[in-house]
Amino acid sequence: MPSDITGSVSHTLAGKTIVVAVTGSIAAVRAVDLIRDLIRRGAAVHCVMSRAAEQILHHYALEYASSNPVVREITGKVEHVQFCGVGGAADLLLVVPATANTIGKMACGIDDTAVTTFATTALGSGKPVAVVPAMHEAMYRHPAVLKNLETLRQMGVCLIDPRLEEGKAKIADNASIVWEVERLLGPGDLAGKRIVITSGSNAEAIDPIRILTNRASGKTGTALALEARRRGAEVVLVHRFIQDIPVRQVYGGSAAEMLDAVLAEVEKGCHALISAAAVADYTLDRQAEKIKSGQDLILHLTPTPKIIKKVREAYPDLKIVGFKAETGLGDEELIRRAEESMQSAHLDLVVANDVSRGGMGTEDNRVVIIDRRGRRTEADGKKSLIAKAIIDALVEAL
Numbered sequence: 001m002p003s004d005i006t007g008s009v010s011h012t013l014a015g016k017t018i019v020v021a022v023t024g025s026i027a028a029v030r031a032v033d034l035i036r037d038l039i040r041r042g043a044a045v046h047c048v049m050s051r052a053a054e055q056i057l058h059h060y061a062l063e064y065a066s067s068n069p070v071v072r073e074i075t076g077k078v079e080h081v082q083f084c085g086v087g088g089a090a091d092l093l094l095v096v097p098a099t100a101n102t103i104g105k106m107a108c109g110i111d112d113t114a115v116t117t118f119a120t121t122a123l124g125s126g127k128p129v130a131v132v133p134a135m136h137e138a139m140y141r142h143p144a145v146l147k148n149l150e151t152l153r154q155m156g157v158c159l160i161d162p163r164l165e166e167g168k169a170k171i172a173d174n175a176s177i178v179w180e181v182e183r184l185l186g187p188g189d190l191a192g193k194r195i196v197i198t199s200g201s202n203a204e205a206i207d208p209i210r211i212l213t214n215r216a217s218g219k220t221g222t223a224l225a226l227e228a229r230r231r232g233a234e235v236v237l238v239h240r241f242i243q244d245i246p247v248r249q250v251y252g253g254s255a256a257e258m259l260d261a262v263l264a265e266v267e268k269g270c271h272a273l274i275s276a277a278a279v280a281d282y283t284l285d286r287q288a289e290k291i292k293s294g295q296d297l298i299l300h301l302t303p304t305p306k307i308i309k310k311v312r313e314a315y316p317d318l319k320i321v322g323f324k325a326e327t328g329l330g331d332e333e334l335i336r337r338a339e340e341s342m343q344s345a346h347l348d349l350v351v352a353n354d355v356s357r358g359g360m361g362t363e364d365n366r367v368v369i370i371d372r373r374g375r376r377t378e379a380d381g382k383k384s385l386i387a388k389a390i391i392d393a394l395v396e397a398l
Contacts (some may be wrong), residue, residue, distance in 0.1 A: 007042040009040040009384070010040075010042070010385070011041065011384075012041045012186075012388075013038060013181070016044070017043070017083075018038055018043050018094055018181070019047070019083050020062075020096060021047075021093060021096070021119065022048070022050070022115070023049075023113075024050055024052025024055060024056060024101075025098075025134045025135060027097035027134035028057040029057055031061075031096060032057075032061050034174050035065040035066050036065055037174050039066075046066060047063070047065075048071040048072075049072060049115065050113040050115045050116075051072075052113075059072055072114060080117045084127050086125045088125065088127070092127070092129070092130060093118055093122040093130070094130045094177075095119060095129070095132065096132035096134075097133070097134035097171045099135055100140070104148045105119075106119045106123070106148075106152060107148035107149075107152055107155075128185070129158070130160060130181065130184060131157055133149070133159070135168070136167065137164055138167075139169070140169035160172050160176065160177055179229070179230075179245075180246075186231045188231065190231040190391070190395065193232070193233045193271040193398065194270050195228045195234070195272050196236045196272070196273050196274070197228070197235065197237050197238065197273075198237075198239065198258060198273075199220070199221020199222060199237055199239040200216050200239045200240060200241055201213045201214045202240070202253065202255045202277070202280035204284060205254070205286040206284065207286065207289065207291050208289065209290050210290075212284070216277070216278035217361040218239055219361070220386065222245065223384050224276055224391065226247070227384070227388055227391045228391055231395070235247040238251075238262055238277070239251075239258075240252060240253045254280070254283065256283070256304065256305070259305055259310060262311060263310065266311060266314075266318065272320070272321065272397075273319070273320045273321070275321065275322050278323075279304065279307055282303060282304060283304050284301050306345075308320060308345045309345060316346075319397055320346075321347065321350070322342070324341045325352075325355045326352070326353075327355055334368070335352060335376065337352070338351075338352035338368070342370065349372075349393050351368070351369050351390055352370065353365060363382060364381055367389075371396075371397065372397075377393060
């Protein structure tokens with residue numbers, strides 16, 4: 001195990017054993033980076049490869065990437081059973097890249113390579129299996145290949161769709177694969193739940209060019225959205241920095257736009273609102289034309305409506321998580337103010353932190369999570385770990 005990178009990004013796959021099965025696509029060269037990305041999230045990775053894959057990628061590359069011997073053929077050790085049989089060590093078989101040939105064999109129960117033998121064993125024993133196709137687009141469009149993919153889907157296989165570009169069905173990017181693996185191996189304790197999350201800062205227009213905003217980066221909100229999705233939730237993220245992440249995103253630029261978006265999403269049905277955005281406290285009348293520079297300027301600011309208050313008035317039974325950011329306070333005073341916010345806004349959870357110590361725009365943070373029973377949970381470290389602690393508390397509240 002390459003201990004120098006294990007869990008360096010997150011621990012979302014900690015304690016999980018993943019078998020990466022590599023077949024004879026040129027995209028096999030991508031497997032090395034993907035394996036390292038899985039390890040960076042805490043996974044232990046073992047590899048199996050077909051003879052066709054060895055014509056493209058040397059098995060030493062996979063051994064280096066995973067720090068484990070590579071299965072190149074089935075021996076008297078019955079490696080396929082050790083990993084993918086009933087009670088086997090693997091939590092997931094990830095076939096990446098998967099050629100049209102291997103997909104067809106998996107769909108028909110043919111196992112004439114080490115990879116397909118692992119696949120047949122995993123499917124027969126009920127192990128989770130994910131397939132990441134990679135081939136020319138003409139092959140991907142072939143009716144038999146599409147039928148085989150549908151057969152695998154009906155068997156319960158998770159298909160991670162390729163990127164169709166330049167006449168090819170290119171292997172999905174590493175982030176997309178990792179997100180699906182995390183969800184497949186997640187606890188599923190938010191399955192069937194719909195969570196709305198606000199994130200980042202607002203932008204209150206001064207004129208067509210200038211805005212009033214704050215330093216909130218939205219990293220915590222993004223981490224919360226990914227953690228909730230990992231655990232099975234349907235997630236809606238309301239913010240102004242649309243990103244390439246696998247959750248539904250709704251634009252909310254100003255505080256008023258964010259409020260309208262949140263109310264519209266909650267009205268569709270919602271189990272919890274996580275109000276992680278640093279919502280603008282003030283707005284102003286936008287000037288129709290650019291204000292000339294170099295002159296003294298007086299801005300008249302007016303308070304914005306409180307999103308949590310409006311949502312609570314409309315939905316008295318909805319679970320709501322609020323955030324309380326302060327500066328220059330000791331822990332006890334910070335907690336006291338957070339508890340006051342909890343009572344006044346009728347929150348189910350409040351997350352408190354002193355942003356003068358860090359957190360705004362950083363990769364890590366230190367927070368205290370307080371529930372209605374007065375229980376306090378401290379979370380310190382990467383924002384992915386902070387998000388996990390918050391979602392843990394929300395799951396208990398739900």
